[in-house]
Amino acid sequence: MTAIRVLHVDDEPDIREVVELSLALDPDFTVRSCASGREAVAMAAEWAPDVILLDVMMPVMDGPATLAQLRQNAATADFPVVFMTARTQARETDRFRSLGAVGVIAKPFDPMTLAALLRTYARPSHDPLEQLRTEFLRRVERDAEHLLEYRKRLDVEGRSPALLEQIRSTSHALAGAGGIYGFAQLSDVAADLEDVVTAEIGGAAPGAGTDRALDALIVAMEQCRCPAPLDARSLKRA
CATH class of the missing domain: 1.20.120 (Four Helix Bundle (Hemerythrin (Met), subunit A))
Structure with a gap:
């Protein structure tokens, strides 16, 4: 089966490690991690992930600013972006979606179900033919x-x-x-x-x-x- 490429962006190394371990439970996932929005913008253009899991609160370039940068580049404009945040009230979730996010995952998240949840947001797998x-x-x-x-x-x-x-x-x-x-x-x-x-x-x-x-x-x-x-x-x- 074609691997699902996930780009995870979070400035907290502990969160990056837990997400990587969680997604490793599903053999179809391939994960790369970034510690900043600027790094994520460059890696997304190079690697072409099927979905980007993006932390909202980050220094220098936060999640919304990173998403805006991704949307300005034709090579990354269509990549599905899912925000991960502790701010999951309806008003905040609606704001994140209005910025172009395809979904919002609450912190703290369930490591056992993260892969299944992300799978619903990923771009369709490439045609094997x-x-x-x-x-x-x-x-x-x-x-x-x-x-x-x-x-x-x-x-x-x-x-x-x-x-x-x-x-x-x-x-x-x-x-x-x-x-x-x-x-x-x-x-x-x-x-x-x-x-x-x-x-x-x-x-x-x-x-x-x-x-x-x-x-x-x-x-x-x-x-x-x-x-x-x-x-x-x-x-x-x-």
Whole structure:
């Protein structure tokens, strides 16, 4: 499961230690601690926590001032901030929420329930497929370079069975994986190329069909990687 990153800010070392021990009861939590608001602002921008647990009463830069600094930076403006304070009367709680806090936790707190409470305020966990999707796009970039090279070789070297098989193998892999990562059109175009190449290898289709399908796949791959797709007519032939 994806770890929940908690940035805890409190000028009291004893409180920082208790919070760290409390959150360690939940293996999904990863905690970093800061002793001042200024330190927290810098660490939040660097570490991108899923939730910030912020003490209200601190010297130099108190909790509200720290929150204001976080909101002024686009990189940290959306991080959920939960105030921790002994001032939990309704009037005070409403004021803290009006400043942009998503919640308020009372001091003293229950160490056994702190993790469960913080979990309700944390940003949604990152999509576990996101890293795989990023790696797939890198693969698309590499495969696009290979297919461009194969396209040139078709014109220069002729339509050898070995070269056609390389094209078929690449398109087969893309057809199977594209839809999994949200690229259904890429998957369909790759499947079309696989079909026509298979037919050409078997002698049941002319090479022109393979060329058109290959050009279409190269364009579809470029559309996955950048906002300005290539036009098939602009593909340079050797």
